[in-house]
Amino acid sequence: MQGVWTPDQIRAAEQRLFTRTPEPAVMRRAAFAVAVQTAQVLTEQTGGVAGRRVVLLVGGGNNGGDALWAGAFLRRRGAAVTAVLLSPDKAHPAGLTALRRARGRIVEATGASPDTAGIGAAAADAVEGADAVVDGIVGLAARGPLRPVAAELVRRVTAPIVAVDLPSGVDPVTGAVEGAAVQAEVTVTFGGRKPCHVLGRAAVRSGDVQLVDIGLDDDLGEPELRVLEAADVGERWPVPRPEDDKYSQGVIGVAAGSATYPGAAVLAAGAAVRTTSGMVRYAGPAADVVRAHWPEVIATGSITDAGRVQAWAVGPGIGTGSSGRDVMLHVLRSGHPVCADADAITLLAKDPSLWDAREPDAPLVLTPHAGEFTRLSGDELGIDRVGAAREVAARYDAVVLLKGNTTVIAAPDGRVLVNDSHHAWPSTAGSGDVLTGMIGALLASGVDAWEACGYASHVHSRAAALAARGTGGHGVGAPIGASALLAGVPEAIRTVRAAALA
């Protein structure tokens, strides 16, 4: 599991670190790692470091200081280094001295012979001719979109960029990207990942995130967000043990679909079949169609005849009328863990009396997309998706899995898991029905609700990528439907289990 800390948490930890290790020593360690990564990028792209042209974009804070020091280290490897200063009077003094001593070149962004955008000729030439760029414009202190000169320089870069701490132009806390922002090849970050490395478009802008140990670990405290790695998921994925039988692994009930729209039922029930080896029951008007697709599912027409289950997956395609409401009453009164999706969420949002049917201690998972989330919360979903999911999770005492390119999974006690798949293959009709079946099956096998959402979400996006990219998960990929995603689930489970065993 990877931890993610807010800039405030990182700064507080840094202050404690500086009582043991002097700040300049910490900065040099950070900058050295930036230099190593830049050398690697240069070698990959141009076959070497000596004689290659490196441009440092240097803002007026310590982020720029890191870049200047990195430039001094790169001079020792023979690179030709030009620092472009965005705030010449605020540039980090010790970093500037180090670069000068190493015979780096220093120019001002808005220096002599400016062009129509106000960029000086020397800076414009340097950026245009660079083999690699180090982005030290702004780091933890970033506020709002990039200022115009910085934005203009970033737009002009065509060389690969190594971002210091985070790609300039993204919001460190929310991951929002408004206006120009660096698209990094690699981001070298220090002490702990920050939210922008794992949230939304900023995660994509970060490229490959390299975490450098600067000695902060003991001072960081509880992370703000957590990210599951393949091995975490594989380690805990339920598989049959020698002493197991079909009942001991959990029986899941699926209440989804309708006679007119049986697809949701087929997908959710099929997902449950492929997620664990326990038993799957289906209750609803699509029983015949479900049985025809999945002979292993015990299907019945009415929820009252469903038989014993250990968890329910409910909602996709059940409608928002009185029969859907009856289904909701039944599953909420059962006292078993429930994963409520789609129409189940709409029903809960429009009919608050349904909440009274819920057994107070039974875990409830809500898996809204943005529109359903708005119905639940009563507010438009803004940029702070993490805060919004946390608030709704606490309000309803439920685990909230907020769908989107970055999936946010908030527990009622405030813990948040984030799943950013760095691709969008799961965004296809029916994909949510598959996720619901997967979460339900994990709940039935006794996995904690918050963790079940994290595991299912991770495997779900992995399955989509495998399906889109073909065997082995490589290549450019082609659009998939939810059935293909579902077919990718077993291979996705194999890959996470292999990671756990490696």
Ligand SMILES: NC(=O)C1=CN([C@@H]2O[C@H](COP(=O)(O)OP(=O)(O)OC[C@H]3O[C@@H](n4cnc5c(N)ncnc54)[C@H](O)[C@@H]3O)[C@@H](O)[C@H]2O)[C@@H](O)CC1
């Ligand atoms: N404190 C330390 O010794 C360490 C700090 N580290 C570095 O220090 C950074 C934080 O340094 P600072 O607190 O000095 O702050 P930053 O360097 O992040 O930013 C400060 C500067 O950016 C400008 N700025 C803010 N928003 C901007 C925007 N939207 N467009 C353009 N410019 C903008 C500010 O006016 C200011 O000049 C970290 O990100 C990391 O790179 C690392 O060296 C590790 C150790």
Ligand SMILES: [K+]
């Ligand atoms: K930066």
